[in-house]
Amino acid sequence: MRVLHSMRYVTQRGVRGMAQAPLVQLLAVATIAVCMLLLGCVLLVWQNARSIADRWGVDVPVTAYLVDDVPADRVAALVERIAALPQVERVDVITPELAMTRLVEGLGDDPTLVAGIDPSVLPTSLEVMMPPAEAATAETLAAELAAEPDVEDVVAAGTWVARAQALLETLRSIALGAAALVGFACLTIVWSTIRLAVYARRAEIQILRLVGGTPSFVHGPFVVEGFVQGALGAGLAVTLLYFGFDAVEPLLADAFALAFAAGGLRFLSPLECAAVVGFGAALGVLGSRAAVARYVET
Amino acid sequence: MPILEFSGVTMSYGNGAAGSRGRTAALKDVSFVTDEGSFVLLTGPSGAGKSTLLKLVLASERPDAGTIRVADRDIHRLRKSSIPYLRRNVGAVFQDFKLLPDASPLENVALALQVLGLPPAEVDLRARRALTDVELDPNTRRSSRCLSGGEQQRVAIARALAGDPAILLADEPTGNLDPRLSREILDLLQAVRARGTTVVIATHDPLVFEHVEASQILTLAYGRLVADTAAVAPMPADAPAGMPSAVSIADTMSGAGPIGAVA
Known part of the structure; x- marks a missing residue:
């Protein structure tokens, strides 16, 4: 119970401390929001690029469509043969039923377009996965597969897959780089703000230490402050991002209708939004702990 | 029963290792024992090491040697x-009270109870009781900066006592007060001692020596303990003239008394 009471006092003092310098808090939250907005934009672009790539199937270098009514044992034997090839990572069998499910999912808002269609009109296909390094050899593999008697048609994304994967990889690197930069920027902002707060409230810190405050009790309010700054900044960034996305999404959808034919852009999921806010809060806690560490020496 | 015991304590400030030439000695080989419930006056000229000794008891500083x-x-x-x-x-x-200037007396005292993790209702009850004990109105909404020096010192004493400590240290508690307020504070500290708390006052205010009935007087000079009244037999009622007493040591501080050895 004592711990709970202590946490309550620490939180109260943290909130009171923030109220003492509202302008500083506002500036810190706004600056963190701008940084997190940058990170959110990069995440959104990367996530949607990946999503579009998935929908267009660019992650599947080679797709082999089988002739009708191939017996299951021959399909299994074919799969085994292809999977044994050195440049192949994995072979997935896409039954007509699974293909129909994917089609319905791909149509998104309007699945009635395929209502009543028998899945058997769709052919069984094999999706041949290759490691990114082997994607360039997809054309050669496609030619080998086309020679198989049970294969009717082969589609090789080949070089395009390699390019798309390279682009996704670049976007991922940018996202990671942005996360690192934003993380550092947010840490610096919180650190500076908390240092100012520590300086302004150094008398209080001294008194708390003299009356027997433990280090966590003494620095707790500043950690609360950092946490709130980080979480509010990130929350504000997510909110701005949402409204910005809402405004821009129809324009992009019109301009790149073909690219989005298989499905529109999507915003971050609630879990991803929570992760961004959590990331901001964690940065706030880290920054404030670093700022206050020197002052909790006994 | 001893509550405070210094044994061969040496302490210096400055850079470098303990005992090196770059350091200035603040206390040298100080030893004394204080019994529970005592009223101790720690005296000596400025720079004698009084505040350093109190800081050591609070563990704000570490001694170079001794226990x-x-x-x-x-x-x-x-x-x-x-x-x-x-x-x-x-x-x-402390002489400068060390209160939160924008907080009320109740909030200042409550701080010492909040660190204990007590429930809010108990914090409030005990803080009010502590303020009442020092004859202050716990309901006052004035911030501490609006209180008189004497009232601020009372708040500081209430805060120090709120958690029922075994020892109360006071560093020049009358240093910023006029004689009337000083007497009030000293009466209050004697009442604290009467409740069983050991009180240690660091002071060079002659008024303190005149006003309080100390059970032990420690005199420091240049970091050395030059007189300890507890180290001699208790003063009998018919003690002969010349026996160290609170007043004689106060005189010593002003250079008029018999213990000229403090210098």
């Missing part, structure tokens, strides 16, 4: 994480 025992525990062997718990048992009052 300091509070309630039979060697406090400088305590882990860093245990120091706050020591301080909850040693209340401290």
